[in-house]
Amino acid sequence: MRASIASSGTQSVYRFRAKLLRWSAGKTAWYFITLPAKVSREVRLVDAGPRRTGFGSLRVEVTLGSSTWQTSIFPSAPLKAYLLPVKAQVRKKEGLLEGRQMNVQLVVRRGG
Secondary structure, three states: OOOEEEEOOOEEEEEEEEEEEEEEEOOEEEEEEEOOHHHHHHHHHHHHHHHOEHHHEEEEEEEEOOEEEEEEEEEEOOOOEEEEEOOHHHHHHHOOOOOOEEEEEEEEEOOO
């Protein structure tokens, strides 16, 4: 699946395939999806704008499989991309494993 982008005045909808990655710090591990370069660039130009808050995070709605939830994406300067955290509850429900490609839908709503 190639990344697709649909924008309106109130929201942007991004659909793409990406891998689930594990990041460890000692005994703690977090799981993220790195947004593709094209999607990250579009989010930065169209959606982030001047309303960025702490750490440059941006509120989003995500759908993976049959799971939909609200979270935030965070910019990663070294990767020049946004990171999407994937919580344990979703990983378990959807049977997601590290390194596995998955279809992602990300919705960014722009407030007025």
